[in-house]
Amino acid sequence: xxxxxxxxxxxxxxxxxxxxxxxxPDFLECKKAIIAEYGExxxxxxxxxxxxxxxxxxxxISSKKSDMIPEFAxxxxxxxxxxxxxxxxxxxxxxxxxxxxxxxxxxxxxYQNLRQYVDKNRSRIDGWPKESPSMLLxxxxxxxxxxxxxxxxxxxxxxxxxLWHDESGETSPEPLLYSDGVRDRPPKQxxxxxxxxxxxGSLCRWxxxxxxxxYASIFAGNPRSHDAYDLYIRQSxxxxxxxxxxxxxxxxxxxxxxxxxxxSAGEGAIMLYPxxxxxxxxxxxRPFFAPPESEDDIMDATKWTFDAESSFFxxxxxxxxxxxxxxxxxxxxxxxxxxHIPTLKPGDTVWWHTDVRxxxxxxxxxxxxx
Numbered sequence: 001x002x003x004x005x006x007x008x009x010x011x012x013x014x015x016x017x018x019x020x021x022x023x024x025p026d027f028l029e030c031k032k033a034i035i036a037e038y039g040e041x042x043x044x045x046x047x048x049x050x051x052x053x054x055x056x057x058x059x060x061i062s063s064k065k066s067d068m069i070p071e072f073a074x075x076x077x078x079x080x081x082x083x084x085x086x087x088x089x090x091x092x093x094x095x096x097x098x099x100x101x102x103x104x105x106x107x108x109x110x111y112q113n114l115r116q117y118v119d120k121n122r123s124r125i126d127g128w129p130k131e132s133p134s135m136l137l138x139x140x141x142x143x144x145x146x147x148x149x150x151x152x153x154x155x156x157x158x159x160x161x162x163l164w165h166d167e168s169g170e171t172s173p174e175p176l177l178y179s180d181g182v183r184d185r186p187p188k189q190x191x192x193x194x195x196x197x198x199x200x201g202s203l204c205r206w207x208x209x210x211x212x213x214x215y216a217s218i219f220a221g222n223p224r225s226h227d228a229y230d231l232y233i234r235q236s237x238x239x240x241x242x243x244x245x246x247x248x249x250x251x252x253x254x255x256x257x258x259x260x261x262x263x264s265a266g267e268g269a270i271m272l273y274p275x276x277x278x279x280x281x282x283x284x285x286r287p288f289f290a291p292p293e294s295e296d297d298i299m300d301a302t303k304w305t306f307d308a309e310s311s312f313f314x315x316x317x318x319x320x321x322x323x324x325x326x327x328x329x330x331x332x333x334x335x336x337x338x339x340h341i342p343t344l345k346p347g348d349t350v351w352w353h354t355d356v357r358x359x360x361x362x363x364x365x366x367x368x369x370x
Contacts, residue, residue, distance in 0.1 A: 008335055011195030011359075014314040014328035016290070024318075027311035030207040031287060034219055040306050042221035043288050050223050050281045051301035054331045057275050062336035066265075068274040069341055069350075070096040078155050082163075091163060091229055094276035094353035097342055101152045102258060107347035111260035114143040114182065134185035141182070147258055148177050153349075160351065161253050166231035178252065194360040196273070196324040196334055198283065199255065201239035201247055202316045205284060211237035215284055223281040228355055244319025256351040264343035270350060271338045273357035280355040282331060283322065287313040291330075298330050324357060332357075 035043065061068055070089055077098060082090065090096055102110070118125060118136065127133025138144070147153065154175055161173035205211050214234040217225040240249045263269045273279055289304040297303040314328030326334050338359055341350050352358060 008326070009195070011325065012323070013325040014323065016310065016312045016314070024311065026203065026207060026318075027313055027316070028309075030203070030212075031308070031311070031313075033209075034206060034212065035288070035308055038219040038221070040308070043219060043285065044306060045221040046218055046223045046281065047285045047289055047304070048301050050218075050278055050285060051331050053224070053278050054282060054333075057278055058331075058333040058337050061274055061339065062333065065339045066342055068093060068339065069272065071342055072096065072098050074098055074100045074152055074156060077159055078152065081159055087163060092276065093274040094228070094356045095272045095274055095341075095351060097344065097348060097350050098156060099345070099348045101156060101349045102147060102150055102347035104345055104347045107258075107260050110143045110147060111346065114141060114184070114260065117141050117143065118182075118184070132186075134183060136182040136184065138182045139179040144179075144182065148179075153258075156349075157254075164229045164231050164253055166235065168232055168235075171231050171235055176250075178250070183257075196338060196357050196359045197315075197321040198280070198324070198355060198357050199246070199248065199321050200252065200354045201241065202320055202322040203313065203318050204237075204239055204241035204247075205322070206287070206313070208238045208241045211239065211241075215280075218281045218284055223278070223285075226277050226281060228276045228280065228353065242318035246319065246321045252354055254351045254353055256349055258347070258349050259344040260346055262343065262345055263341075265340035269341050269344070271340055271359045272350075272352055273332070273334070273338050275337075276353050276355055279332060279357060283324070283329065283357075286329060287316070301331070 070086070070093065072086075118138070118141075125133075125136055125138050127136040127138075129135075157175035158173050161175060164171075164173070201208075201211070205215070210233060212219065214230070214237055215226065217223065217227075235251060237251075239251070240247050257270060288307060289301075290307040290310070291298055292300070292303040292305070294303075315323035315325060317323070324332065324334060334357075338357070344350065
């Protein structure tokens with residue numbers, strides 16, 4: 001099974017003292033607000049616990065690599081749902097593949113129709129990169145609408161949404177149609193991809209009082225109690241507090257891709273970090289601690305210094321998704337633990353929780369979200 005990256009791309013590293021955060025008071029203000037509410041002792045306890053837990057988590061990921069990502073057949077899910085053990089595994093890993101959501105022959109036909117549609121409307125479709133667009137700002141082509149409304153997709157997304165819970169009773173697992181774009185990269189086209197990142201906002205996770213309350217147990221010194229599938233508070237979080245093109249105005253329980261061509265390691269696959277709760281806890285706690293001076297002590301969480309005064313939030317820029325790097329988030333061991341998904345055939349799908357970290361090398365897919 002494919003595993004980690006063999007060569008780390010030229011993705012940015014985030015180092016204290018470099019960036020546009022120092023002149024923005026919002027960064028330090030939300031840090032001080034969290035410290036005032038929860039206290040240094042609780043934050044430090046969580047930091048030590050999370051870094052300790054990451055030792056075993058990253059060891060498992062680096063050993064199992066892509067085998068960490070569960071795979072299911074659509075027929076099984078629609079007929080029987082997920083077993084108790086499968087639900088526990090899915091909730092921990094936060095990402096999985098569902099095969100045959102769209103029959104393969106139908107998916108191949110959709111791809112040909114999509115290519116014809118793009119060719120006929122090329123002058124009206126913007127994309128990125130400008131010189132050879134492969135990430136198309138195309139949202140409602142006949143192909144996209146047909147896939148979003150496919151009965152298997154809608155039934156699957158309902159099953160996925162049932163992994164979440166809400167004691168208020170105000171939410172429903174019924175999926176809403178979400179319009180997202182198209183990725184279609186010709187073979188061998190140079191593309192740096194997108195570095196490790198998390199969607200659903202960046203600074204707003206700390207700055208919005210409701211959003212950060214969804215992570216209260218992490219800040220309060222009890223990171224293992226965090227429930228990443230609790231909608232009670234999360235449904236009201238403002239992930240668009242700081243507007244930006246990278247941010248969605250609506251909550252997405254999972255994000256997903258539907259493959260219309262084969263996608264495999266080095267051929268057009270997304271890379272995922274197969275853990276939800278502990279990894280997001282680490283990202284949230286990271287701005288409160290400064291690394292030791294000696295490189296030899298970097299992985300020893302007890303050697304990190306509590307930082308209540310700086311405005312440095314590594315990889316956090318208001319209009320962008322939350323970014324990560326090897327230098328700024330060393331305990332995640334991104335180089336070993338950001339793994340390729342299993343090979344996809346046309347009609348297969350891959351899904352990841354809204355707090356899961358991911359990166360993109362090369363893409364040939366349509367995006368779909370519950």
